[in-house]
Amino acid sequence: MEKFQTLHTTGVPLPLENIDTDQIIPARFLKATTREGFGTNLFCDWRYRADGTPKADFVLNSPRYAGQVLVAGKNFGCGSSREHAAWALYDAGFRAVVSSYFADIFRGNALNTGLLPLQVSDAELARLLAGIEADPQLALVVDLPAQTLQVPAWGAAFGFAIDAYKKECLINGYDDIDFLVNQKPAIEAYEQQRAWAW
Amino acid sequence: MATTLFDKIWDAHVVRSIASGQEVVYIDRHLIHEVTSPQAFDEIAARGLPLFRPGQMLATADHNVPTLHQDQPIREPLSRSQVDKLTENCQKYGVELYGLGHQRQGIVHVIGPELGLTLPGTTIVCGDSHTSTHGAFGAVAFGIGTSQVAQVMASQCLLLNRPQRMRISVEGELQRGVTAKDLILYVIAQLGTGGATGHFVEYAGSAVRALSMEGRMTVCNMSIEMGARGGLIAPDATTLAYVAGRPFAPKGADWEKAVAYWQTLYSDADAAFETEYTFDAQQITPMITYGTNPGMGIPLTGHVPSEVPEGEAESFDKSLKYMGFERGESLLGKQIDYVFIGSCTNSRIEDLRTVAAYVQGKQKAGHVEAIIVPGSKQVEQQAIAEGIDKIFAAAGFELREPGCSACLAMNEDKIPAGAYCVATSNRNFEGRQGPGSRTLLASPLVAAITAVQGRIVDITKYLN
Numbered sequence: 274m275e276k277f278q279t280l281h282t283t284g285v286p287l288p289l290e291n292i293d294t295d296q297i298i299p300a301r302f303l304k305a306t307t308r309e310g311f312g313t314n315l316f317c318d319w320r321y322r323a324d325g326t327p328k329a330d331f332v333l334n335s336p337r338y339a340g341q342v343l344v345a346g347k348n349f350g351c352g353s354s355r356e357h358a359a360w361a362l363y364d365a366g367f368r369a370v371v372s373s374y375f376a377d378i379f380r381g382n383a384l385n386t387g388l389l390p391l392q393v394s395d396a397e398l399a400r401l402l403a404g405i406e407a408d409p410q411l412a413l414v415v416d417l418p419a420q421t422l423q424v425p426a427w428g429a430a431f432g433f434a435i436d437a438y439k440k441e442c443l444i445n446g447y448d449d450i451d452f453l454v455n456q457k458p459a460i461e462a463y464e465q466q467r468a469w470a471w
Numbered sequence: 472m473a474t475t476l477f478d479k480i481w482d483a484h485v486v487r488s489i490a491s492g493q494e495v496v497y498i499d500r501h502l503i504h505e506v507t508s509p510q511a512f513d514e515i516a517a518r519g520l521p522l523f524r525p526g527q528m529l530a531t532a533d534h535n536v537p538t539l540h541q542d543q544p545i546r547e548p549l550s551r552s553q554v555d556k557l558t559e560n561c562q563k564y565g566v567e568l569y570g571l572g573h574q575r576q577g578i579v580h581v582i583g584p585e586l587g588l589t590l591p592g593t594t595i596v597c598g599d600s601h602t603s604t605h606g607a608f609g610a611v612a613f614g615i616g617t618s619q620v621a622q623v624m625a626s627q628c629l630l631l632n633r634p635q636r637m638r639i640s641v642e643g644e645l646q647r648g649v650t651a652k653d654l655i656l657y658v659i660a661q662l663g664t665g666g667a668t669g670h671f672v673e674y675a676g677s678a679v680r681a682l683s684m685e686g687r688m689t690v691c692n693m694s695i696e697m698g699a700r701g702g703l704i705a706p707d708a709t710t711l712a713y714v715a716g717r718p719f720a721p722k723g724a725d726w727e728k729a730v731a732y733w734q735t736l737y738s739d740a741d742a743a744f745e746t747e748y749t750f751d752a753q754q755i756t757p758m759i760t761y762g763t764n765p766g767m768g769i770p771l772t773g774h775v776p777s778e779v780p781e782g783e784a785e786s787f788d789k790s791l792k793y794m795g796f797e798r799g800e801s802l803l804g805k806q807i808d809y810v811f812i813g814s815c816t817n818s819r820i821e822d823l824r825t826v827a828a829y830v831q832g833k834q835k836a837g838h839v840e841a842i843i844v845p846g847s848k849q850v851e852q853q854a855i856a857e858g859i860d861k862i863f864a865a866a867g868f869e870l871r872e873p874g875c876s877a878c879l880a881m882n883e884d885k886i887p888a889g890a891y892c893v894a895t896s897n898r899n900f901e902g903r904q905g906p907g908s909r910t911l912l913a914s915p916l917v918a919a920i921t922a923v924q925g926r927i928v929d930i931t932k933y934l935n
Contacts, residue, residue, distance in 0.1 A: 290786045291664050291764050295900040300879040304535065304549035306509035306556050318902045323888070346786065348665035351698060351764070352900060353879075354600040355507065356616035377634075377668060377700050378600060378614055385618035399782070436632065438491040448618065453626035454520065456486065456495055460628055463486040463497055469592065469732040470499070 274387045276446035280368055280415040283340035284405045287332055292345055293352035294379065298361040300353075311357050312364030333365075337409045341368040342391075344401050348372075350379025350390075359386040369415050371422065373398040384439050385448060391415065391422055397431050417444060473741035475636050476705050477671045480611045480736065484594050486628060493630050499593040500527055501623045502579045503566070505557040506534045506881070507598030511620035512560040522564045524627045529588060530561050530568040533578045535881050538844050538871035541571055550882060577847020577873045580604040580815040584688065585849055587717025591706035591733040596623060601815045601897065603694040606703035607687035608710055609736050611671070613701040634700045635669050635745040638738070640676035643752035648931050650825075651686030652817060652895065652914035654678065655693045656758035656768045658750065664766035668698030670746060673738060678752035679704060684713040685821035692816045693897050696765035705737040757930050760899050760912040761802060763790040767899070771917065772929050774801050793901055794909050795889075802911075802927045806838070807891050810922040811904070812868075813844030814878035814896035817915050820853045822895065826919040827859040829935060830866040836925025841868040842884070844876040868922065880905045893921045 302314045320331050327334040343362065349372040350358060359382040362370065369389040383390045393401070404411050404424065414423040417440065421430040435443075442448060464470075474482070486495040503511075508530070515522065522528070535550040545551035554571065561568040569575040575582060580601055583589040591609035596602060598620045605612035619629055639658055659666075672694050674687075682690065687704050694702030711730060714720045721729045756770040767790065769775065777799035779787040791798065812818070812826055823845065835841045843863055845851040851873055854860055863870045877884040878896035880903070886892045888907025895918050899910040913921070920930045 288785065289789065290783055291766075293764065293898075293900045295879075295898070295903055299902055299906070300534075300881045303506050303881065304553050306553060307513070308510050318906055323906060348668070348698065351664055352600065352695075352898060354598060354614035354616055356510075356598075356618060359616070374665065374668060376665070376698055378616060378695075382616035382618065385616060436491050436493065438489060438493055438630075449622050449630050450514070450518065450520075450618075450625050453495070453622050453628050453630060456626065456628065457523075459486050459495070460497065460523075460626060467483075469483075469729070 274446045274448050277368070277387060277389060277417055277443040279417065280341050280413070282342055282413055283410060284342045284344045284371070284401065284413050285332055285338045285340050286402050286405045287343060287345040288402045290346035291348045291351055294350055294355050294358040295352055297350070297358040298355065303355060303357055308360050310364065311361035312366070315361040315365045340413070341366060342371055342413055342415065343367050344371045344398070344405060346372065347374050347395065347398070349375050351376040354378045354382070356382040356386065359383045359388050363388050371398065371401060384443065387443065387446070389415065389417065389443065391433050393422065393431050393433060473739035473743070475738045475742040475744065476609065476673055476736055477611060477636055477703060480592055480594065481633060483592070484611070489630070493632055495628050496631050497594065497628055498596050498623050500529070500588060500595045502583060502595065502597035502602070503528060503530045503620065504534055504579050504597070504599065505532050505553045507617050508560065508620055509553065509556050510617050511598070511624055512564070514621040515624050520625050522566070522624050525565045527627060528566045530557060530566050531576055531579050531582060532557055532570050534875045534879065536571055536874040537882050538874050538876050538884055541872045547883070574848050577849065578815045578818065578875055580692065581818060581846030581850065584608065584684070585717065585847060587714055587720035590714065590720065590729070591710060592736055596629070600695040601692050603699070603701040604688050604692040604815055606691040606694070606701050607684060608714070609703055609706035609733065611701065611703065614695065634671040637667055637670040637672045637699070637746040638744040639672055639674050640749045641674070641678040641752050642676040642749060643678055644681070645678055645752050645755060648757055648916060648934050649755050650914045650916055651682050651689040653755055653758045655690045656760065656765070656912060657755045659693060659697045659765050660758070660768035661750070662697045662748070662766070664696065664764040665698040666766070667694065670699050672699045672702040674702060674704050676749070680707065683821060684709060685819045688819070689816055693765065696897060706733045757914065757917055759802060759917065759927065761794060761796055763793055763899055763901050765897065765899060765912060768912070771927065772803065774799055803929060805891065805927045807893050807921050807926055808839065809886050809890055809892035810839055810841040810918050811877045811892055811894040811896065812842070812915055812918050813846070813876050815846065815875070816897045817895035818844060818846030818850065820850050822915040823850065823854050823859055825915045827862045829916060829919040830868065830923060831862045833866055833923050835867040835922045839922050839925050841922040842871055842877070843868050844871045844884070845873050847873050877904050879903060880908070886910070893918050
């Protein structure tokens with residue numbers, strides 16, 4: 274996993290609620306057996322017509338917006354557990370998703386991919402969406418060590434919560450496999466002392 | 472201290488806690504399939520790690536497989552390559568595989584229970600969000616991402632935050648024509664598609680206890696559709712009667728020991744839940760969805776809402792536009808093009824029997840294409856043994872071979888753009904059954920009646 278660097282970027286607004294992982298990456302693209310290349314088909318059916326031409330009204334096709342932060346409506350990433358959704362966002366250049374809440378499995382998958390799920394309040398989310406739509410160049414700073422999303426133009430810094438262990442993992446590019454493999458003696462001891470095992 | 476059912480099982484699987492509050496949780500059973508495992512096997516190989524406990528894994532091919540001519544090589548090259556990759560990885564690492572053509576092949580959440588691999592008190596994971604199905608047996612079962620699949624392969628453990636607890640009680644008797652599927656669609660419509668996020672749900676109450684194991688699996692299966700990490704039901708006599716004698720269930724003295732333990736698995740009287748809901752079974756009627764998430768459900772005889780909460784209008788109207796419906800309208804009389812009976816939610820023998828009991832001696836409407844995809848080879852063979860296959864054939868329903876099929880349309884079974892499909896599956900997301908497809912979720916009974924009538928009707932007027 275890549276180390277998470279402080280982001281100095283702009284945002285891409287997608288103000289819809291309950292965006293499910295079938296929209297982020299439709300199931301027909303899950304036949305690949307590697308992690309790479311899913312970005313091409315990110316939001317495929319919202320982004321392209323059936324003939325493959327881009328839909329001008331979808332935000333990823335708009336020349337107005339660019340940046341490493343996707344700002345989306347509440348309950349982002351619901352539905353299927355496919356980690357391919359997080360891979361597709363990452364592959365397309367996103368490093369953080371801002372929403373007012375995330376589906377549990379997506380949140381975990383994003384953290385394991387190096388993509389920051391950044392949760393703000395409903396009011397903060399509404400302000401950010403309106404701010405970016407009014408000024409697509411609005412500068413955003415995502416400072417993970419300080420746990421803030423800053424909007425310098427507003428003199429604002431929105432705090433966000435993250436598990437202390439997962440924060441260290443993101444900053445250092447560590448994942449859980451190394452940690453868990455190092456727990457082997459404790460895991461083997463657990464297996465020996467269980468009261469009941471099938 | 473009074474403890475919930477969920478915490479009793481979770482506590483029994485904690486290897487250790489770490490400073491941030493996360494816990495190393497031991498996983499008893501790891502189920503894998505062709506779609507979410509290849510990158511995990513690659514991850515393990517890249518690090519030169521062995522599988523820590525391959526004997527606690529089981530693999531099957533389900534998501535991608537065709538439902539016709541399973542005796543022949545898979546025609547679609549990418550699907551074939553993914554299924555071949557699973558076979559190759561299972562051979563290389565010594566994982567038991569019930570692949571295409573095997574007598575035990577089927578949808579991963581159908582075969583676990585029918586083989587007796589799914590047992591009360593266990594922890595079960597799979598790279599699939601509907602792993603919550605296994606909670607019907609009083610197991611802590613939940614879906615995981617591919618990175619976590621690799622973690623379980625390497626250590627048989629996951630590093631997790633303990634979810635909050637929610638109890639949903641449904642009290643009273645379900646009315647005639649109302650099934651487990653209607654019960655869970657009703658609950659999801661009440662809570663909304665994100666209403667149980669962060670929680671593990673225990674289903675309780677007399678209406679839940681009265682359900683068969685198949686019905687309980689349908690309920691637990693859809694826990695994820697309201698955002699829950701998982702759902703479970705305390706094991707009881709119904710559970711034991713289902714599990715006893717299955718191929719992987721404990722036998723003899725082991726069975727007695729297991730039962731003694733399972734009888735301790737219930738929420739103590741004073742156990743605390745962060746969130747509790749109670750619903751009246753009498754209020755539940757046959758349900759259907761009108762929108763593009765499973766929370767958008769109404770009674771069959773109801774109306775699409777005319778008012779929505781402030782701030783949600785854009786998403787709501789986008790959804791209705793996709794479905795071709797209007798605010799405030801009734802769905803009764805809407806013509807349906809396809810009926811799909813299958814998926815890990817409703818493809819078990821009880822579901823097929825329900826459909827057969829209704830369609831016997833009837834004929835599907837001429838314009839409707841009706842397909843039935845059994846959840847496993849065993850379900851398929853049972854249906855044939857009972858003569859159900861002949862009832863379907865006579866009624867114009869096509870009985871296919873097992874797999875996930877048109878639930879997520881990874882194989883050839885797709886609903887065309889713009890067409891309406893009443894489906895017994897679990898998701899009505901945009902494009903879920905194929906680009907542009909329009910899905911209305913319902914019970915197998917509603918699906919069977921819709922196929923015969925060719926349109927949405929008040930099923931209570933058509934019951935046998």
